[in-house]
Amino acid sequence: MNRCIMLFNNLSLYKKILTVFLLSMLAICITFLLSVKILTTRYNEELYKTNANSLNHVTTYLESEMQTVETITDSLVGDQTIQSNLTFLSENPYSNRRALARRDIYQQLYSYIYRSSYIKSINIILEDGTNICMGSSDDILKFDVKELSKSLDSLKGGSIWSSSIVAGPDTVCARQILKLRYLSLKKLGEMYITVNMDKMIEDGLTNSGSLSENSNFILMSGGKRIYPSEPFHDELSLQLIEDIKQQENAYTIATLDGKKEFIISGHIPYAKWDYLYFRDYDPLFYGIRLISMQIFLFTFCIITVTAVWVNVIFRHIFRHLDFLIEKIKCFGSGEVPDRNIKLYDYENRQDEIGQLHRSFDEMTHSVKVLRDENYDKQLLVRDSTIKMLQQQINPHFLYNTLDTINWMAQKYGADDISVMVRSLGNLFRASIADQKDIIPLSEELKVLYDYIRIQEIRFKDRLNFELDTPEKISQIFVPKLCIQPLVENALKHAMEDTDELCRIRVSIQEMEQDYQIQVSNTGSQFEEDLLEKIANKEITPQGSGVGLLNINSRLKLLYGDNYGLKFYNKGGKAVVMLSIPKEQEA
Secondary structure, three states: OHHHHHHHHHOOHHHHHHHHHHHHHHHHHHHHHHHHHHHHHHHHHHHHHHHHHHHHHHHHHHHHHHHHHHHHHHHHHHOHHHHHHHHHHHHOOOOOOHHHHHHHHHHHHHHHHOOOOOEEEEEEEEOOOOEEEEOOHHHHHHOOHHHHHHHHHHHOOOOEEEEOOOOOOEEEEEEEEEOOHHHOOOEEEEEEEEEEHHHHHHHHHHHHOOOOOOEEEEEEEOOEEEEOOOOOOHHHHHHHHHHHHOOOOOEEEEEEOOEEEEEEEEEEOOOOEEEEEEEEOHHHHHHHHHHHHHHHHHHHHHHHHHHHHHHHHHHHHHHHHHHHHHHHHHHHHOOOOOHHHHHOOOOOOOOHHHHHHHHHHHHHHHHHHHHHHHHHHHHHHHHHHHHHHHOOHHHHHHHHHHHHHHHHHHHOOOHHHHHHHHHHHHHHHHHHOOOOOEEEHHHHHHHHHHHHHHHHHHHHHHEEEEEEOOOOOOOOEEEOOOOHHHHHHHHHHHHOOOOOOEEEEEEEEEOOOEEEEEEEEOOOOOOOOHHHHHHOOOOOOOOHHHHHHHHHHHHHHHHOOOOOOEEEEEOOEEEEEEEEEHHHOO
């Protein structure tokens, strides 16, 4: 991730904006594809709902017709003619009138077979195994009568629907005929009504109206295909029934025989059958894919054209930024910009590019003016230097005069005057000499010694000066004239207005990160926030007061805001402290 950010940061501004634009276009494409996916899913759901509603009409139609057949079986079981003749046949196995009874039953069945257009035949199988049939007697041979008979024994007069042994167009509704007289419920025979399931399903599909002609309707019962007669992916159908039952929407899309099929599953509770509806999805799929491809190609073309135009516009915009970069390079190297850059006028452009060019031109003009002024100033400085060299006779004259006074004082035995003159000369040399701002502590102490010699001669026994320094001071460097003004300030406030003894002590201590220099004196006290009052002009500084501000400012400039002068009173003494960081050592 960091590498990608680094690579992006190193790109030019043009490439950065172009990258962001292309990423935005990519995001739009991804959003478009997701939208197409969502729309396709929604379309499939709507297709499922439409076909599911139609299939509900089909299953409702099937259930209605099957209920009609069961109603016919109820009428047959309760028919008085059938009941009395079946009772006679059951109780008189050797009577000569058995043929007449069978004829009466046959004639009575004639009125029932036409009550439903889907009934193909009605078979009544007696206890002795004989069959009374209205219609084709071969229809009953398609079914496993023995297994059905066992199931009917457990139903005690209830009806059951069963498919043929081999999947075919017919199904059968079977039930026992029990003796109703005196509610004896004695078994008189078994009734089997063969139904043309093919025709019933076709009529149901036709009546639904909205189902596709290029479709397949599969009925399954107990893992066996009931309809149609010819196999149609039976193993897959069983697997699909189990899989689709686990889904929220009972549909799926699969490829069968090189074609895409939209498959819906359902259940017929009345007969406890499952069904699968296979609809040819290829026309819909290819239509959706064609439209998606058209929209995608159209979007791609629009994005491509937009990218080309954006690239042209970006190049036109950034061409002027390249001009600016070229102008900066030429200005830095002192070369003349290309003619095309010089000819373009940015004075009338009000956008950011025009403002940048005008600002740069103004800056270059100002730099040239400053350069010319600086050149003139250098000439003035050179002239001033020459004049200063010419006037160096003045300090030399002063030093020579002080040396003459010192020689005459020694000649006449005036040692105090000699010491004062030598110390004064040293002080002048230290303050006038061209030295660096940071000097060794030993040189700063020499200046302090010369100043103290003069003051000791001046104040004699009234001044007691102490100096406490570390043994090794060669590695300590301090700002020039940072200690002597502090001692001068102490003398000014402690001795000029009194005749009492003044003790001045200079202490230099080594700490962990810096050296602390303390100047303490008796005879005076510091006001609170002395520097702030001097800076805010609450106290008018005189003499050394200005020097204190200068020292404080120099320390902060050299070492940072954490350094500077600190004033406080301790043990009856006025104390001023400054710190020198160790990292500033030589």
